[in-house]
Amino acid sequence: MAQSSKPTRVSDAYTQIKQEIRSARMPPGYQVPEPEIALRLGMSRTPVREALIRLEIEGLVELIPRRGARVLPIQASDMAEIYEILTAMEPEAAAALAGRRPTEAALKPLEEATAEMEAALEARDLDVWAEADDRFHHLLLELHGNRRLMEYIGLLNDQAHRARMVTLRMRHLPEKSTADHRAILEHIRAGDPDAARTAFRQHRQRAAQELLAILENYRLANL
Template identity: 65%
Template sequence: MADTAKTTRVDNAYERLKAEILMNRMPPGFQAPEPEIAVRLGMSRTPVREALIRLEADGLVELIPRRGARVLPVYADDMRDIYEILTALEPEAAAQLAQRNLDRDAIGELEAATADMEHALAHNDLDAWAEADDRFHRKLLRLHGNRRMTGFAETLFGQVHRARMITLRLRQPPVRSTQEHREILENILAGDSEQARATYRRHRQRANRELMAILEDYRLPQL
């Protein structure tokens, strides 16, 4: 029972700290000693310490002896590598889903995420849009069902979401991205695996180009 309680506390600390980082409330370069982070969460140091170790493995923080933890910058080279991996994995997952002849009820979570993106865009709520976008990508891989691929991609999605939150207001409104999610969804429903693959690949490649233009050309000081 004690081990279960400890695991729950560590998981809680991990999820809360990860959310702070991904939503840019602990931005790149943020640094604090472990006791200060524990106070921020209203928790004891032990679960916070273990949560930070997990976040270091995710590539989100760096643990510095006697100085606590530092939130890592978003590096252009890292994001380029991550997008290359996702561009290889996700279009194939979408194509395989299209081959299953799924109906709209079976992909209801993808439909909901797409509708939420459209609603958020119409109301200029970029934070809500980013949450729905992240949800779409995660749900698609979970629906595909390859647990190893999903587990591997989860850490990459976290870093992509963080980069998106940092750069989202430096881009044009995500009109094309929202349209592409709708197209991918309709391709899957139509059972058109080739078009689902091609649309998803174009989506990731375009997003990568936009992100690299900001990270490399503008050279944001907080990155």
């Protein structure tokens, strides 16, 4: 019984720690001993250790012998590479999806995520906005249907979302980003691959420029 439940414990530890990192509740540079993480999660050290190894492979943490785990800092060079890949791949997924003319029923989760972003922007609730933004990207890839693409882009989106949460209140209100998501959705709904591709590419390019400028200003301020 203990053997069969181990994968579940590791998965639970992985999911919980990853969410703490993605949401910036465990911010970049945060260092914590493994026993403290295990106590925090109410688990033994073994599943926590295995979860941390997975997160290290994904580039979210660094394991330091006898000192625990450190959440890796957000590097501008890393984010430039990540956004270059996202800008190349996500717009193609959106274009392919638009070419298939998904039904309104299939598009409903994307519509709900977009509407939630719009409502959160109106309410100035940036945490809810960021969660809906993250869900939009995940749902679009899920609807596209390429499992390997979803897994690979998902790892990169973890990094992008973490950077977004850290810098969320250093930016202007995400009015343009919200409008971008609405435009992407409407182009998909209209079955226009070229417009969906262009809108998504411009969205990612603008987001990358904004994020890299913030990271550079932070670096210069802390020289």
